[in-house]
Each structure stands twice: as C-alpha cells, then as structure tokens.
Amino acid sequence: EIGIVTGVQTCALPIWTQENAFANLVADTVRKFANADMALINGGIIRGNQSYVEGQRLTRRDIAQELPFRSKLAVLTITGQQLKQALENGLSTIEQVRGRFPQISGIEVTYQPKNNVGERITSIKIDGENINPTRSYKLATTDYLANGGDGYQVLDECPKIALGYMDPPMVVDVLIDSIRQQETLGPTLSQRLVQSDDWNEHLCHCRCLEKIESANIFKLGICTLVYQRVRHIHYRDPFSLFKIGRFQKYSW
Numbered sequence: 573e574i575g576i577v578t579g580v581q582t583c584a585l586p587i588w589t590q591e592n593a594f595a596n597l598v599a600d601t602v603r604k605f606a607n608a609d610m611a612l613i614n615g616g617i618i619r620g621n622q623s624y625v626e627g628q629r630l631t632r633r634d635i636a637q638e639l640p641f642r643s644k645l646a647v648l649t650i651t652g653q654q655l656k657q658a659l660e661n662g663l664s665t666i667e668q669v670r671g672r673f674p675q676i677s678g679i680e681v682t683y684q685p686k687n688n689v690g691e692r693i694t695s696i697k698i699d700g701e702n703i704n705p706t707r708s709y710k711l712a713t714t715d716y717l718a719n720g721g722d723g724y725q726v727l728d729e730c731p732k733i734a735l736g737y738m739d740p741p742m743v744v745d746v747l748i749d750s751i752r753q754q755e756t757l758g759p760t761l762s763q764r765l766v767q768s769d770d771w772n773e774h775l776c777h778c779r780c781l782e783k784i785e786s787a788n789i790f791k792l793g794i795c796t797l798v799y800q801r802v803r804h805i806h807y808r809d810p811f812s813l814f815k816i817g818r819f820q821k822y823s824w
Contacts, residue, residue, distance in 0.1 A: 575630050575751040578758035581623040582638055587615040588673045589666055590765060594618065594638070597759035599677035601750045602743060606647045606712035606735070610678035610698065612658060613714055614722050616671015617643055617743070630757065632748055639744040646718035646740065648730040653705040655679075656693060657726045664689045664723070672722035674765075677712075679703070682766045714743060 580594045587595055595618060603611035620638035624630070650658075659681060662674030666685050674681075682695045696703040703709075713727065720728035735741075751757055 573629050573631055574635070574748055575755050575757050577624045577626075577628050577630055578756065579624060579626040579628075580757075580759055582618055582620040583623070584615075584619075584621055585669060587618050587675070588669045588671055590767065591761055591763075592618075592675065593759040593761055595675035596677065596762065596764070597757070598639070598743065598747060599675050601747050602645060602712045602714075603677040605741075605746050605750070606645060606710075608647060608678070608710040608712035610655075610709060611676065611712040612655075612662075612717065613675050613743075614662065614671055614717060614724075615673040615675050616722065617641060617714065617716075618675075630751065635744060635748050635751070639747065641716070643714040643716050643743045644740040645735065645743055645746060646713050646715045647733040647735060648711045648713065648718055648727060649708050649733060650711045650727070650730045651705065652696070652703040652707055652709065654726050654730060655703065655709065655711070656696060656705070658724055659683075659693055659696065660690050661723045661726070663692045670722075672724070676764055680764050680766070685767055715740065 580597075582592070582594045586592050592615070595613070595615060598618065599611045599613050602608075602613065618638055619640050620634070622634075622638070659674055659676075662672050663683055663685065665672060678698060680695075680697045681693060683692045684694055685692060698709075710733065711727075711730070716722070717724045718727050718730075718732065
C-alpha cells in the first residue's frame with residue numbers, strides 16, 4: 573500500500589479527449605520532479621481504465637497498471653512556437669480518440685476541437701500570460717515523446733537537458749514516490765485544458781452511434797453464420813431439422 577485516493581477515474585475516453593484529474597497528477601509530478609516550467613505527457617501513457625472510489629487504498633500494482641509502458645523522464649528546451657506545434661499534434665486526432673491527446677502541467681491551453689487540424693489552439697498561457705513564441709522554456713516529458721513518438725516529431729528536434737542521473741528515472745517510480753509522500757491522493761481538475769462547451773456531448777453522441785452500429789454489424793454477422801449453418805445441414809439431410817425438432821426446440 574502506498575496511499576489512499578479520494579476518488580478518481582482513469583477511463584480511456586475522458587483521458588484521451590479532455591483534462592483528467594489523474595493525468596493532471598502525473599503531469600504535475602513529472603514537472604515538479606524535473607523542476608521544469610511545464611510538462612507534457614500523452615494520454616495514452618495511462619492505461620488502467622479504472623474508477624477508484626473514495627478512500628480506496630492504492631498499491632504499487634495499481635500504479636504499475638496505470639502506467640505500464642515503463643516510460644522514462646526526459647527534459648527538453650523548447651520554444652513557445654515548438655510547444656504550440658506539439659500541442660496541435662496532440663489535438664489533431666481528438667475525433668478518433670487517440671492516445672496522443674496531450675495532458676499538461678504548468679500551462680493553460682484553450683482550443684476549439686472543431687477547427688481545422690493545426691489551427692485548433694486559440695491560446696497558451698503560462699502564469700496567466702500568453703506564451704512567447706520565441707522564448708525558450710524547460711519542458712518535462714517522457715522519453716517516448718522526446719524521441720518523436722505519437723507524432724510529436726517536433727520534440728525530437730528540441731535540445732535534451734541532462735538530469736544528472738546515469739539512467740533517467742521511470743515515470744511510474746517518480747509517481748509512486750510522490751504518492752507515498754502525500755499519503756492521501758486527491759487530484760483535481762483545474763481548467764488547464766479548456767474546450768468548447770458542446771464538444772463532449774457531440775463526441776459522446778458520435779461514440780454511442782459507433783457502438784450501436786458495431787453491435788448491429790455483430791448481430792448481422794451472427795445471423796448470417798446461423799443461416800449458413802442451418803442451410804448447410806438442411807442441404808445434407810432435408811429431414812434433419814424435423815429430426816432435431818422432435819427432441820429439442822431452437823432458441824434464437
């Protein structure tokens with residue numbers, strides 16, 4: 573046991589489409605550990621898909637399941653313009669609900685998901701001020717993103733900052749140590765990722781339609797297989813259905 577949670581969920585849909593309290597915790601922990609100006613992680617790093625109730629006790633295994641990829645901490649020097657490019661990449665596939673969706677710390681981002689790809693961010697602020705496109709900042713992230721993973725090629729172009737370790741620590745270990753120090757874990761939302769009011773409703777509606785369509789396709793496939801099987805049996809023995817029907821009923 574490493575701590576007690578005050579209630580949080582880590583389901584993929586909210587983490588890959590909007591600000592999430594647990595993702596805030598991970599990003600904040602990474603930023604503070606690296607003493608960076610800001611942090612950026614991809615929502616896909618979190619895979620637990622869990623709902624933790626008030627007062628639930630967390631273990632190392634819980635956190636290892638939430639962060640299973642053994643990603644290591646990386647620190648970069650990044651300009652405001654490069655940061656915007658990175659965030660635009662993270663928001664480029666929000667309709668498809670992909671793991672590249674950005675979760676952040678130290679900055680506030682306002683965006684319009686319905687805008688064209690590459691034009692979705694309307695503002696980026698740090699300490700309440702608009703970010704300077706030409707100024708350099710210290711960014712904490714993961715080695716995966718720092719090497720251009722999930723489409724974040726712009727981060728691979730940023731200079732790396734040595735952490736002073738022979739081997740950079742894993743994000744999961746940094747988070748576990750932080751939780752142990754806090755004992756009680758209560759991550760919250762802080763309006764660091766702000767989007768249009770109607771987007772979540774629109775997205776959930778689209779996802780529900782996709783599930784309904786998938787279910788209908790599945791049912792159609794089952795009916796087709798049953799029909800083909802019955803037709804095959806009947807072709808081999810025209811009286812087979814009559815014979816079977818004498819002993820049992822078909823249940824569809």
